[in-house]
Amino acid sequence: MTRSARRTGGYRPTLRIAGAAAAAALLALTACSDSGSDSESDSGSDSGKGGTSGEPSGEVTVFAAASLTESFEKLGAQFEKDHPGTKVTFSFGGSDALAASITGGAPADVFASASPTTMEIVTDAGAAAGTPETFVRNQLEIATLPGNPDGVASLKDLTDSGLKVVLCDETVPCGSAAQKALEAGALKLTPVSYEEDVKSALNKVVLKEADAAVVYKTDVRAVGDKVEGVDFPESADAINDYPITLLKEAPNAAAAEAFVELVQSAEGQKVLTEAGFLKP
CATH class of the missing domain: 3.40.190.120 (Osmoprotection protein (prox); domain 2)
Structure with a gap:
């Protein structure tokens, strides 16, 4: 931005001209800025997690009971195929240890437990986003x-x-x-x-x-x-119900929600029942 000219006898006319030029430049800059913001917003929504189109993207982290390993790995591969640009990362183990990790602050998007009792560890801590739903049973x-x-x-x-x-x-x-x-x-x-x-x-x-x-x-x-x-x-x-939930602090809630939907879908249930799980 240029500074005003030194005060001379032509000061006032120069000031008017400079002021007009500055105003015009400001208007042009504002228009460019607005256009750029719109462009960046559109671009950002395309590259963000989920975007305005609702299409999931990015990494989704799933904590799941060890008994779900083979089934969830199949579903994870299907999810990545259905949604290019996504990556499903699993952490399998004992449900109690996973629940403790979640309540301890471990970053995760989804928790699938092998029993309502271990799921309660997460819900009682206020870490679940909504009410967990039973998606399969096991004997x-x-x-x-x-x-x-x-x-x-x-x-x-x-x-x-x-x-x-x-x-x-x-x-x-x-x-x-x-x-x-x-x-x-x-x-x-x-x-x-x-x-x-x-x-x-x-x-x-x-x-x-x-x-x-x-x-x-x-x-x-x-x-x-x-x-x-x-x-x-x-x-x-001694049949166990398996609940699943989106987590409240999910880093990628859009992709997490889509993964939970896949698990509960007819396609997901087919994979699970073929593995020997019982329908809820």
């Missing part, structure tokens, strides 16, 4: 070594002192469900170890470090012929 099964060499046919058989049996820790949903099943059958069982999540418990049998484990049907199905599954009636008394 327990006994996983034995391939061919079931020990002839395990019931939950009671697992109380045989000669068997090495593994359970999930009671603080995680699969462990809590196993305890309900044992109580339903009036049975007491002392495992050789308690594991932090269902995948860890199942892996003990896969690696032949244990003779049997009480896990979910979905996990038995996921490993194919590496184990053999045995149904038991008490499992009907």
